[in-house]
Amino acid sequence: MNDIKLALLGSQGAGKSAVLVRFLTRRFIGEYASNANSLYHKRLSIDGRQLNLEVFDPCSQSSEARCILEEPVDWADGFVVVYNISDLTSFINAKNILQQIREARTDNCKGDTDVPVCLVGNKQDLCHARQVQEEEGRCLAQENRCNFQEVSAAESYQDIANLFTQLIRQVMEHLKYRADRRRYSGSKSMAKLINNVFGKRRKSV
Numbered sequence: 001m002n003d004i005k006l007a008l009l010g011s012q013g014a015g016k017s018a019v020l021v022r023f024l025t026r027r028f029i030g031e032y033a034s035n036a037n038s039l040y041h042k043r044l045s046i047d048g049r050q051l052n053l054e055v056f057d058p059c060s061q062s063s064e065a066r067c068i069l070e071e072p073v074d075w076a077d078g079f080v081v082v083y084n085i086s087d088l089t090s091f092i093n094a095k096n097i098l099q100q101i102r103e104a105r106t107d108n109c110k111g112d113t114d115v116p117v118c119l120v121g122n123k124q125d126l127c128h129a130r131q132v133q134e135e136e137g138r139c140l141a142q143e144n145r146c147n148f149q150e151v152s153a154a155e156s157y158q159d160i161a162n163l164f165t166q167l168i169r170q171v172m173e174h175l176k177y178r179a180d181r182r183r184y185s186g187s188k189s190m191a192k193l194i195n196n197v198f199g200k201r202r203k204s205v
């Protein structure tokens with residue numbers, strides 16, 4: 001069984017909990033208790049594979065959330081960065097978060113920068129009050145080599161289900177790639193070790 005860990009990041013009130021609860025329960029619940037960090041668990045089956053999904057939904061007001069990128073960037077296998085299309089400040093914040101994910105990953109994981117990320121423009125139903133054009137979201141995602149989707153947690157389930165499914169598939173591929181790379185560099189160092197030990201002996205005979 002694969003374990004997949006995702007973290008949701010974004011400004012206060014962007015709709016992180018709404019997006020997540022929509023995915024997990026198919027329902028939209030207007031108001032969420034938002035004074036605590038939450039860790040959600042769900043068992044899923046994607047492409048015939050059983051998965052244990054854990055999603056960290058930090059409370060924006062807590063001090064842990066403010067420093068989330070200093071530690072849980074190592075914890076999460078993938079990120080969903082949410083902004084509100086009717087709030088420019090939340091978009092600017094999403095831009096900073098994407099940059100911080102990139103920087104933290106470069107520092108911590110020896111160049112392993114391509115951690116799967118999906119940028120989500122939520123509250124698409126509020127397009128009459130739009131402050132961020134869809135194209136701006138798409139461009140930001142392209143610059144950061146991540147997926148992009150505008151959604152409305154209030155109105156629709158399918159787009160949200162698709163974006164999580166796609167992200168989880170990418171995370172599974174990324175984890176497999178990292179495991180293969182570790183195995184490969186492990187077998188290279190084993191070959192080196194064997195050469196060092198037996199190669200030298202053979203020479204001395």
Ligand SMILES: Nc1nc2c(ncn2[C@@H]2O[C@H](COP(=O)(O)OP(=O)(O)OP(=O)(O)O)[C@@H](O)[C@H]2O)c(=O)[nH]1
Nearest residue numbers: 012013014015016017018030034060123152153154
């Ligand atoms: N119109 C509309 N309102 C939404 C949508 N998604 C969330 N909301 C509302 O936006 C408000 C904030 O939603 P939350 O899901 O609590 O936002 P959050 O990002 O988790 O907020 P914090 O937990 O404070 O960080 C709530 O009143 C939601 O009902 C949406 O798609 N459309």
